[in-house]
Amino acid sequence: MRFAMLLTVLLQSQGVLAGWLWGDDEPLPQVQVAEPYVEWRTGPAEGYPVVRVSEKGEWLTLLLRKTQWFKVQDDQGREGWVHVDDILLTTDGSGELVALSEPRFDDYETRSWEAGVLMGEFDSASVTSAYAGYTMTENLSAELWGSQILGNASEILMVNANIVHQPFPYWRISPFFTLGVGQVYIKPKATLSEPEDRTDVVAHAGLGLRFYVTDRYFIRAEVKDYKIFTERETNEEATEWKVGLSVFF
CATH class of the missing domain: 2.30.30.40 (SH3 Domains)
Structure with missing residues (x-):
């Protein structure tokens, strides 16, 4: 239900943003x-x-x-x-x-901005993410992500800045690789020991696929490995997978 609501907001906002960018x-x-x-x-x-x-x-x-x-x-x-x-x-x-000009899926090549909503798991906890991206070159794009992770022991908010590389941008099913850094805010749920909230630096590497459905929409699936740099004696690691819908502007 939460994913459906987020997708509805995304699809409705696409029309609003298009009007803002190109005029009505x-x-x-x-x-x-x-x-x-x-x-x-x-x-x-x-x-x-x-x-x-x-x-x-x-x-x-x-x-x-x-x-x-x-x-x-x-x-x-x-x-x-x-x-x-x-x-x-x-x-x-x-x-x-x-x-009449028939729309083609590869019309996405003329678009510079994209946004999307994805859902999946972050180290066995439910994760919901939204992002916006800008295409810098044929193969490279920059993205800004925000994620909410709901686990049994804690609630996590994470912000990341990513660089994405697409070696084959003209393929309809196009693989990509991503590297990024960010910050994670971890709020433990109430326990007898009352652990403190903490903020840590996080870095990741990942790969995924983009499947272009139309000239404007595509399905995105990805897997990322995270390294969380803590102030403790050891750092933490986590694996995340997500899938969702994205739209070009």
Whole structure:
């Protein structure tokens, strides 16, 4: 449930951030019906009933696309769904047939920013992490992470700065390696001995895979080995694995 809520926030914020970065002032595209008629349906599938018909010469505003269907609106504010094949038979303001650019998964190469939410285990304790990253070169990116780790004996908050190397950035399933440093704040749960809270420096090395689902979304899975530098006689080690969803901006 917690993971679903975090993913919902991520997906909703993607639209907000995109509007902040590129602006929301651009007018929505409009097309003119060139065939004798175009059928509207109540939903984006053939199984939905036909709700109305637009005749030749009517103008439609394209609101959004969902797979092979466009949500449209007429000049009276009515909305419905039209198949992409019918949209391809409409014309633009110059009278030319509409040309649609199909999104490709490798369009991610033009994007510099990304963010994601991942969940997994940190040394057998539940971990939830969020990050933001910036692509510096074709193979290198910098990331800032925040994690919450909930164990039986303590609650841990961790912040890391990472460098990520992708040797094959154009592969749809792309491996990567990561190195990073950060700080960990450990708050032990109440016991008879009342142990004190502590803050330690942490470093890690890891590897993982990125699977590009669309031009904007990808699944990320990774494993990291941590070294926690304590003020005690010995340092501590931990292994972490996580998987989650990321989005490009």
